[in-house]
Every structure is written in structure tokens, then in C-alpha cells.
Amino acid sequence: MRSGSNLEKVLEAGHFAVTCELGPPKGADGEEVRELARLLKGNVDAANVTDNQTAVVRMSSIGAARLMLDEGLEPVMQMVTRDRNRIAIQSDILGAAAMGIKNVLCLTGDHQSLGNNPQAKSVWDIDSLQQLAMLKAMRDEGVDAVGEELKRSPEIFLGAAANPFGDPTSFRVTRLAKKITAGADFIQTQVIYDVARYEEWMEEARDRGLLDKVHVMGGIVPLKSAGAAKYMQKMVAGIYVPDEVVKRMKAAEKGKKEGRKIALELIEQLRTVKGNHGVHIMAIMWEKLIPKLTEEAGLLPRPKV
Amino acid sequence: MITGDRKPLEEIAAMVEGFERVLILGCGTCVTVCMAGGEREAEETALALRLRGRERGVSREIWYANVERQCDEEFLQEAVDHVARADVVVSLACGCGVQHMVTVFPDLIVYPGLNTTFMGVTEELGVWAERCLGCGDCVLERTGGVCPITRCSKSLLNGPCGGSADGACEVDKTIPCGWQLIIDRLEAIGQLQRLDEVLPPKDWSKSHSGGPRFRIREDVRGTDDVEEGAQ
Incomplete structure (x- = not known):
């Protein structure tokens, strides 16, 4: 065990893991996080807590993660390299580990020009791969970025994101390989609507021997409306929404119901993809759906490990 | 080359408000090539400021000059007569030029006429792009x-x-x-x-x-005759 986190135990025991996302509030009300944590607890193995996602200022992921722990929901603390240099990253990881946070997802982060503080100075002292390598060395070798000994290593399960549909297509599996080399223990993918194309990507990863070294969890985004599907298709970089999905959402009488149905179908399909070890359900601002969706998908009760 | 964009005329006009003798000083190197702060732009800026003043009934002396490189003292000294006449200089050089003028002429008030942007190349006529940080x-x-x-x-x-x-x-x-x-x-x-x-x-x-960087070549440091020797 690298961290002893619930997520690590579930994955290592060979269960089909389930994670979801919790978006911290734009404000200092801890009760909002606690309430969401109580809602999600028991329905997932761990929940990601986003780090100023889309570069919009919110409660910190480290603070929200601690509140989740208080409520008994295991956090996967997301950490982007956009806003912190290597000094702050190492320091925050030591603080997070000391507070009991055991899963960290390393991300580059959306550019601040997409958020609500486009005037901000960007940091990107290191990228997400260098962040993975640095945190792995802190955990496994007990040293910081300059090789100085840590009195106690942070025991963290290291995650990274991957996009099976991102550009340049020919480079995507190489990028996954690099994330594994750098230190990723688990991967949560970008949203999948085309399982066949996801399978091709997984097959290439398997052929290159990558899947023995890492747990890959497929990403799911339940759609609320045809408009949302269309928006994701046209406006969000790196997301692939097939036309059939948009058509289905348009034809549906109730968008949310159809979105849920599509999500259930996708979860079912992902369970059969060789090497896919779980699902990561991203339903930000629609967290209420998670208990129902996991129930309907037959993912409950979550294993006790 | 180093590129820049001339500041809006209103911003420059506000800077020189209240000065009697205004020199617009162009730079003949990078900012000439990127058509932002060379002799032609210095002339245009002086003309536009004069017109603006005339419309508002303000009479002041506004003229322009140009030197080869404002980041080099040797060239800056060529503008010494212009500088001596001016109450204020609007430099159309990059930020290096503006700062070097202040160093070479410590009593002079120098304001920037450009927003210095980047180190880059000419991609096509009229298009410049950043290439090096x-x-x-x-x-x-x-x-x-x-x-x-x-x-x-x-x-x-x-x-x-x-x-x-x-x-x-x-x-x-x-x-x-x-x-x-x-x-x-x-x-x-x-x-x-x-x-x-x-x-x-x-x-x-x-x-x-x-921190701010320096580049020192001890073998040529302080030997003024290097350039002459090469000629």
C-alpha cells in the first residue's frame, strides 16, 4: 500500500471503483461542503474535490477536503500547477497529508484567461508530470524537490487525468505512458461518450504494457439537456460528444431523464472494457444525482475494504 | 526583435500635459522594423499631438528626432542637442531605451510612448509574433x-x-x-x-x-577602444 486510502484499497482489491466530483462553494460556508459530503458518503469510494476549476475562485480544495474527511467522505484532492510554484505545492502536500488527505490528483489546470481573474499572473513553475514525479519522490524516497530528507513522507495515492479523445490523437497514449512513468497510480479520464473509441485507446495502452502499472477509471458526465450536450460538443476543448448523443438529447421529452439513461448505459459499457477499473462521475451542480445513479447502475453498496 | 505598440495618443497627451517643449524620440532598430516607434512613427506622433493641441488652443513646441539605438549611450549622445532643448521626452523605444535615457541623462524627464510587448519575429508584413521569453x-x-x-x-x-x-x-x-x-x-x-x-x-x-540579470565579459569590460579597434 502506498497510501492506505480507501480508493487505493478498493482498486487494489480488484473492485470496480466509483468516484465523483464535489465542487467547493464560492464562499466560506463549510456547511455547504459538509452537506454535499453527507449526500455522497456511502455512494462512492472517494470524491474528487476540484481546485478552482475553470480558473474561477472558490473555496480551496485542501480546505474542502478536510471538511469532507470530517464527514467521513474520502477526498481526492485535486491540485493544479497553475496557481502554485514548487514551494507551495510541496508545502500544501505536507499539510494535506498531515490532515489525513490520502489521494491527490495532479493537474495542469485551465488557463486563467478562461476564468474570472484573467488579469492574474500565471505560475506553472512545473507541469502536472513534474508534479507527479516530485510527489512520488516525496512519498517513496522521503525527499523534497531538492533531495533534502523529509521527517515523514506524505502517504498519498497519486492520480492523473488522461484524455483518450484529445489532440494530437497520435500522442495521447504516449502522454499516458509519461504520466505513469512520472508516478501516476491511478488515472481518471476525460468524459467518454464513445466507448468504442475509448476501447481503442485502452487497447493501445494495453499493447504497450501500460495497464499493468496503473488503474484507469473512465469519466462520465451525465447530461442535463440537449443544450448542454451541444455546448460541450462545440465549446469545450478536448471533449468529444458524438452527434448521436446530441440527437438523442434533442429528441428526448425530458432532458435530465435521458441524460441519466445515457449515463447508465455508459457505465454499463465501461464495466466491460478490459483494463477499465472504475468510473469517475462528474456531475458538478448536480451532485444529488449520484446516489440515484449509483443505485440504478447497481454500483451499491460500495465495498468495505 | 523587440516589439511594441504605441500607447494611445490620449495617454501620451495626458503625460506631457503642462510641459512647454516636448521631444518625441524614435528608435532606429527593433521598433522601427516592427513599425511601432521609428522615425516615421515619431513624426506621426508629433504631428498628431500638435494637431490635438491646436484643436484645444494649446500652444507648445512639439518636435521629433530619431537615434539609431536608444539602448546604447553612444547613439543617445547624438540626440544631446535635442534633449537639452526639451522639458520632456516621449521615447518611442522599448522599455530598455526609456530606462537607458534616464540613466544617460539623469536630469531629464522621459516618458514611455510605447507599451513594449515581446521578443519576436515578423510572420508576414504587418504581423509579428512572440518567439522567446x-x-x-x-x-x-x-x-x-x-x-x-x-x-x-x-x-x-x-x-x-x-x-x-x-x-x-x-x-x-x-x-x-x-x-x-x-x-x-x-x-x-x-x-x-x-x-x-x-x-x-x-x-x-x-x-x-x-532577479534582474547582468551579462559580464571581463575580457572586454571597461575597454572603450574595443569598437574602435575593430573598425
């Missing part, structure tokens, strides 16, 4: 001659990020993804395997992060 530790041999520090909006050494789509950057569809350019270029020259390696964190102490 002067990080002090060049990696171009690893990335097919395309700079990840400058041309990736996030300066990633192990890109591309998830925001790369159809060859464009997530910041703006008109910005080519720097990492797409790198991959295309390495593929074209048969060096794609270079990207299998995870590049370690950069030593930013060699950049401005290490």
Missing part, C-alpha cells in the same frame, strides 16, 4: 526548434495539456497549440522519440525569477 536556459534542441516556454500558453515542458484541440490553444482558437507545433515538427524531422522522456522541472533561477 529569454528564460536563460534554451531547450530548442529538444523540441524541434519550437519553444515550449514561449509558444505554450502554460509554458509546459511536458505538453500538450488537455485544452489542445484541432491544433489550437484553449486560450484562443487563433493561437496555435505550441505542443502540436512541437510534435508536428519532431515528427517531420524523425525525432518524435525525444518526447518519450519526462523533462525535469526547469531551473527558473536562470530567468528573471533569479
Whole structure:
């Protein structure tokens, strides 16, 4: 065990893991996080807590993660390299580990020009791969970025994101390989609507021997409306929404119901993809759906490990 | 070259408000090439300021001059007569030129007429593009001659990020993804395997992060006759 986190135990025991996302509030009300944590607890193995996602200022992921722990929901603390240099990253990881946070997802982060503080100075002292390598060395070798000994290593399960549909297509599996080399223990993918194309990507990863070294969890985004599907298709970089999905959402009488149905179908399909070890359900601002969706998908009760 | 954009006329007019004798000083090197602050732009700026003053019934002396390089004292001294007559100088050089004028003429008031933008190239007539951030530790041999520090909006050494789509950057569809350019270029020259390696964190102490930088060549330091000797 690298961290002893619930997520690590579930994955290592060979269960089909389930994670979801919790978006911290734009404000200092801890009760909002606690309430969401109580809602999600028991329905997932761990929940990601986003780090100023889309570069919009919110409660910190480290603070929200601690509140989740208080409520008994295991956090996967997301950490982007956009806003912190290597000094702050190492320091925050030591603080997070000391507070009991055991899963960290390393991300580059959306550019601040997409958020609500486009005037901000960007940091990107290191990228997400260098962040993975640095945190792995802190955990496994007990040293910081300059090789100085840590009195106690942070025991963290290291995650990274991957996009099976991102550009340049020919480079995507190489990028996954690099994330594994750098230190990723688990991967949560970008949203999948085309399982066949996801399978091709997984097959290439398997052929290159990558899947023995890492747990890959497929990403799911339940759609609320045809408009949302269309928006994701046209406006969000790196997301692939097939036309059939948009058509289905348009034809549906109730968008949310159809979105849920599509999500259930996708979860079912992902369970059969060789090497896919779980699902990561991203339903930000629609967290209420998670208990129902996991129930309907037959993912409950979550294993006790 | 170093590029810049001339500041809006109103901003320059507000800076020189209340001064009687205003010199607009162009620079004959980089900012001439990028058509931002050369002799022609100095003339245009002086003319526009004069017209603006005339419309408002303000009478003041506004003229222009140009030197080869404002970042070089030798050339700045050529403007000494102009400078002596002026109450204020609006320099159309880059920020280096403005600061060097203040150093060479400590009693002079010098204001910037340009917003200095970047180190770049002329992509086509009328289009300039950023190419170098002067990080002090060049990696171009690893990335097919395309700079990840400058041309990736996030300066990633192990890109591309998830925001790369159809060859464009997530910041703006008109910005080519720097990492797409790198991959295309390495593929074209048969060096794609270079990207299998995870590049370690950069030593930013060699950049401005290490403080303002100096470059010293002790062998020529303080020997004024070097240039003459070469001639």
C-alpha cells in the first residue's frame, strides 16, 4: 500500500471503483461542503474535490477536503500547477497529508484567461508530470524537490487525468505512458461518450504494457439537456460528444431523464472494457444525482475494504 | 526583435500635459522594423499631438528626432542637442531605451510612448509574433526548434495539456497549440522519440525569477577602444 486510502484499497482489491466530483462553494460556508459530503458518503469510494476549476475562485480544495474527511467522505484532492510554484505545492502536500488527505490528483489546470481573474499572473513553475514525479519522490524516497530528507513522507495515492479523445490523437497514449512513468497510480479520464473509441485507446495502452502499472477509471458526465450536450460538443476543448448523443438529447421529452439513461448505459459499457477499473462521475451542480445513479447502475453498496 | 505598440495618443497627451517643449524620440532598430516607434512613427506622433493641441488652443513646441539605438549611450549622445532643448521626452523605444535615457541623462524627464510587448519575429508584413521569453536556459534542441516556454500558453515542458484541440490553444482558437507545433515538427524531422522522456522541472533561477540579470565579459569590460579597434 502506498497510501492506505480507501480508493487505493478498493482498486487494489480488484473492485470496480466509483468516484465523483464535489465542487467547493464560492464562499466560506463549510456547511455547504459538509452537506454535499453527507449526500455522497456511502455512494462512492472517494470524491474528487476540484481546485478552482475553470480558473474561477472558490473555496480551496485542501480546505474542502478536510471538511469532507470530517464527514467521513474520502477526498481526492485535486491540485493544479497553475496557481502554485514548487514551494507551495510541496508545502500544501505536507499539510494535506498531515490532515489525513490520502489521494491527490495532479493537474495542469485551465488557463486563467478562461476564468474570472484573467488579469492574474500565471505560475506553472512545473507541469502536472513534474508534479507527479516530485510527489512520488516525496512519498517513496522521503525527499523534497531538492533531495533534502523529509521527517515523514506524505502517504498519498497519486492520480492523473488522461484524455483518450484529445489532440494530437497520435500522442495521447504516449502522454499516458509519461504520466505513469512520472508516478501516476491511478488515472481518471476525460468524459467518454464513445466507448468504442475509448476501447481503442485502452487497447493501445494495453499493447504497450501500460495497464499493468496503473488503474484507469473512465469519466462520465451525465447530461442535463440537449443544450448542454451541444455546448460541450462545440465549446469545450478536448471533449468529444458524438452527434448521436446530441440527437438523442434533442429528441428526448425530458432532458435530465435521458441524460441519466445515457449515463447508465455508459457505465454499463465501461464495466466491460478490459483494463477499465472504475468510473469517475462528474456531475458538478448536480451532485444529488449520484446516489440515484449509483443505485440504478447497481454500483451499491460500495465495498468495505 | 523587440516589439511594441504605441500607447494611445490620449495617454501620451495626458503625460506631457503642462510641459512647454516636448521631444518625441524614435528608435532606429527593433521598433522601427516592427513599425511601432521609428522615425516615421515619431513624426506621426508629433504631428498628431500638435494637431490635438491646436484643436484645444494649446500652444507648445512639439518636435521629433530619431537615434539609431536608444539602448546604447553612444547613439543617445547624438540626440544631446535635442534633449537639452526639451522639458520632456516621449521615447518611442522599448522599455530598455526609456530606462537607458534616464540613466544617460539623469536630469531629464522621459516618458514611455510605447507599451513594449515581446521578443519576436515578423510572420508576414504587418504581423509579428512572440518567439522567446529569454528564460536563460534554451531547450530548442529538444523540441524541434519550437519553444515550449514561449509558444505554450502554460509554458509546459511536458505538453500538450488537455485544452489542445484541432491544433489550437484553449486560450484562443487563433493561437496555435505550441505542443502540436512541437510534435508536428519532431515528427517531420524523425525525432518524435525525444518526447518519450519526462523533462525535469526547469531551473527558473536562470530567468528573471533569479532577479534582474547582468551579462559580464571581463575580457572586454571597461575597454572603450574595443569598437574602435575593430573598425
